[in-house]
Amino acid sequence: MNITWYIVFSSLLFATGVLGILLRRSPLVLLLCLELMLNAGNLALVAFSRMVGNEQGQVFAVIVMVIAACEVVVGLGLIVAIFRRRLPLNVDDLRELRG
């Protein structure tokens, strides 16, 4: 399979993640869609690393995984904090900072 297939497929996955971000309102599902987009980026990084024949892109992918884990931890902590304060778990209702 050509590298093009992988890159186009990764952009398809990224578009799917964007669609989820635009459609859903539960912060949990929004975090999952962020994971989708980060994984699409990972796939592109690994595919380009294979294209160049160099492992450095894979190191980038591993570090992106670390960033994703951090984002998940902080995001889930926020969701638990929102839930503890009896606030609605809906990103459209949590709009106090919008002014």
Added chain:
Amino acid sequence: MEAVVFFVAAIGALGGAIGVIAMRNPFYSVLALIVHLFSLAALFLLLTSAFVAAAQVVVYAGAVMVLYVFVVAYVGGGGESAWEPIPGQRFLAPLLAIALFVELSIAVLGSALASLETHGPEVKAGFGDPAAIGRLLLEKFLLPFEASSILLLLAAVGAIVLAARRSPDNAPDAARVAEGDTPSKHSPTRLEGVSPSAPTP
């Protein structure tokens, strides 16, 4: 053979991704994301990156998804309200996503990178195995490696601070007694960042 594996894994990954955004219950969304991650690990293996695939399965599908499952079980998967703040969002969002995909595809297919149309160069047997990645991480990319470890520590501390118990019904009773038995009128625990004052002897 490679094409068969690619298409099976791609269909699995895409189906998992669509399942994430289509399921009403967040628990099923998490399960669909696990399918997506496993299929993506197969794609990583096709690209001869064994370590990234293993890390994907162990770290993502193992550890991170368990965290998700715990939080979904704690918060509970409530249904989303049908209220739409932007009229027509349900129809505009797929249009925007399709436009993004078409745009990215035009950028990829129209690029002048000639090696995109190849399988990549022939690589030696140890390409992408843990030894090679570890050597790169500890020699060339030592600074990003250490920075990401500090970031992990900060994220762990931040999550503990965010999710720590500070709600008024969990406050120790001694604080209420020290205020002279006026329960929850101006309890300091309602305020952000103010800890309940300990009774002084």
